[in-house]
Amino acid sequence: MTAEAPETKSVSGRREIFRMEHWWGVVWVLPSILAVMLFVYGFIGWTARVSVSAWKGLLPDYTFVGADNFTALASDPRFHIDIKNTAIFTVVFILGCLAIGLGLAILLDKGVRAEGFYRSLFLFPMAISFIVTGVVWRWLMNPAQGDRLSGLNLLFDAVGLDFLINKWYATPTWGIAAVALPAVWQMSGYTMALYLAGLRAVPESLREAARVDGASELQLYRRVIMPLLWPVTLSAVIILGHISLKIFDLIIALAGKQVALDVPATYMWTTTFDGFFFGRGAAIGMVLLVSVAVLVVPYLWFTLRQDRA
Amino acid sequence: MKTKKPFQFLVLIVALVMTLAACGSSTTDTTAASGSSDTTAAPGSTDTTADSGSTDTTSGGDMASQVEVFSWWTGGGEAAGLDEMIKVFAAEDPDIEFINSAVAGGAGTNARAVLASRLQANDPPDSWQGHAGQELIGTYVAADQIEPLNFLYDEEGWLDVMPETLIPLISKDGNIYSVPVNIHRANVLWANPTVLADAGVEMPTTLAEFFTALDALQASGMEAPLAMGEQWTSMHLFETIMLASMGPDGWDGLWDGSVAWDSAEVTQGLEDFAKILDYTNADSSALAWQDAGQLVLDGTAAFNVMGDWQEGFFREVGAVPGTDYVWAATPGTEGNFQFLSDSFVLAKNAPNRDAAIAWLTVAGSNAGQDAFNPVKGSIPARSDADRSLYGEYLLSAMDDWASHRVVGSLTHGVVANDSWKSEIDTAVGLFLLDRDVASFQSALVAAQAASG
Structure with missing residues (x-):
């Protein structure tokens, strides 16, 4: 529903027609505007209210406690782990997706045979839900050692790459980086699609001009193409970044409920629905909202301004 | 360009099938x-x-x-x-x-x-x-x-x-x-009788005997004689060890307020729990309770502490009571029935x-x-x-x-309300990471204050 409004705007070539049908358009999108007002902004407001309340237990308690829930989070050791985990996850996830996505896109752009096949192949993991990915990778990354090796560790053992055998997501402190791997696997195809579109938009004449000037292939990519792909990279970082901040289903499917691999979204869920700390849960929700907004709002503002110009 | 259409179609179909499923x-x-x-x-x-x-x-x-x-x-x-x-x-x-x-x-x-x-x-x-x-x-x-x-x-x-x-x-x-x-029943110790016999270990009845038995098994080359699963099963182990260490009156006292969480008794219990964790498997966070039980059946581990639904799992996989597995009250809790109930x-x-x-x-x-x-x-x-x-x-x-x-179980909702239990769960989870008894104890004190 939320996607409808920007869509109508982006079809800029038909502005004239839209002016004529302007009022009808408003009527048609009115239900979805109302629904968004209520179900998105209304509930954001309600969550904000709960986050400054003392609500603990089954029934609502709207006693105002100021920023107490937020200051408690600031000194909550579990929330510190959440932030550390989110930071590691985000870095591994975004860098992994960008590197693999760009690599695949360049290879495809070089004119591989059956390009459509490979494109679909790499994009395919995106069609799978994070839950399925999590369950499968939970098996693949089985951390058991010794004679109980299985999954990827067993594969490493079989092909003689024993030094690669590791404890994956059971590794102390860095386990969350292993959890980011399935996310990279799932989303790098999408990043590839973004980059591929970007590469296709680079005019052939620019490449040829660079080659005529004596640039090597490496220089061509570094000096000419990469700078042109900067907006694509920015979009990819924004999209991947907000996925990473909100990650929940993958963690639940892969790690279950354990503090070592906890992230803010899982803490929010368990503390609210297992522990009935609604005030604290709402506070975590607000922190998540603000951190995503810090990432997304400047981008939206920037693109909207560019559109208008 | 034409080649991509069948694939898009395929993606659509798969997506549709998944939605329907x-x-x-x-x-x-x-x-x-x-x-x-x-x-x-x-x-x-x-x-x-x-x-x-x-x-x-x-x-x-x-x-x-x-x-x-x-x-x-x-x-x-x-x-x-x-x-x-x-x-x-x-x-x-x-x-x-x-x-x-x-x-x-x-x-x-x-x-x-x-x-x-x-x-x-x-x-x-x-x-x-x-x-x-x-x-x-x-x-x-x-x-x-x-x-x-x-x-x-x-x-x-x-x-x-x-x-x-x-x-x-x-x-x-x-x-x-x-x-x-x-x-x-929550306080049940499951064991593999063959493994025990091979190592010359008796079924332990007190915490001291339990530690001796675990040491003997480790000495005989078994790295992790006590099988444990994901985080909630550590809380399950925690409650049986606390019951053993504090006794039923001490355990009940924790929940009715007559025993303070910052008392020396609790410290002792936490230290026993910390010690017992040294005998558990390093990949516990990746195992469900059934997987931990399977380690005992396989002889990879000698013991597992789990509620008696573990017996249901053992029977389901065809294990024979008395031959493939034996059981007793968790060491130090004989005469107590730590229960949970729907x-x-x-x-x-x-x-x-x-x-x-x-x-x-x-x-x-x-x-x-x-x-x-x-x-x-x-x-x-x-x-x-x-x-x-x-x-x-x-x-x-x-x-x-x-x-x-x-006596009541903590992990399964008898002795503490959901808020208290979830705070203790967090404390146990943090303790599994840092193994710091002092901060564990202060987290437990805070848990009671936040929700008790």
């Missing part, structure tokens, strides 16, 4: 009986409940002819046991229609979230399932959502057939709030109060309990059950239930 499974899960999908899908609309009910009963009945029972029993022995009990109910009260509102997923987490939203919308089911004890009392009595059942206990004479030490654990201020239908409550303002009481009467009756428990693999709360229906382990548990001192 998702819808299909969720409906079959939630609708264990007729008319329940409506009620669970649309919390907040009392009309839906009544409508779907009356359209189902073609014979036409008034409101009192149905009872809606809410649970998270949607699969395995639990759902089968519930079905058996529903059959008993149908035979005893043929004119009351049973509406089974079961919500699948997350070991009850999803169901409790749905229940919470229904109660907040003032649309309670007539009766619902919950772990007996503070999980029910702390959440639903505190929110004034359920009725005391003392009158039913008096009428049915249940006080005479249930252990005396059980009653205070499921009561508050003298009011009993739920009808336990089954009893599980129980049913009576909703305040239940739409069909009389029918709900009829259901609770069946749930607490011998016929109901003997229908449910042999299928579920648990023992009845009543001591006058038909012993011919139960297997070797369950018979030993029934004897202990009747003679031991009953």
